[in-house]
Amino acid sequence: MPWFYIDEQGLVQKTVVQKSSGYEAMDEGGMGMANQMNFSPAKLQDEKTACWLLQAVTFKT
Numbered sequence: 001m002p003w004f005y006i007d008e009q010g011l012v013q014k015t016v017v018q019k020s021s022g023y024e025a026m027d028e029g030g031m032g033m034a035n036q037m038n039f040s041p042a043k044l045q046d047e048k049t050a051c052w053l054l055q056a057v058t059f060k061t
Contacts, residue, residue, distance in 0.1 A: 002015045002017055002057065003016045003018050003053065004053045006041070006042065008049060008050055029059070033057070039053070
């Protein structure tokens with residue numbers, strides 16, 4: 001499972017593997033898809049803020 005660092009605009013700026021799938025190519029694929037993701041920015045007291053998000057990634061064939 002990758003951790004995503006989401007900036008104040010909702011864009012993924014950094015990814016870190018929290019738990020490996022056991023296959024390097026799958027781990028890289030899970031982290032690589034982060035570049036295609038957009039999120040609503042997190043808010044703290046009505047102000048946009050950066051945050052870390054743990055996101056499960058499921059591969060289907």
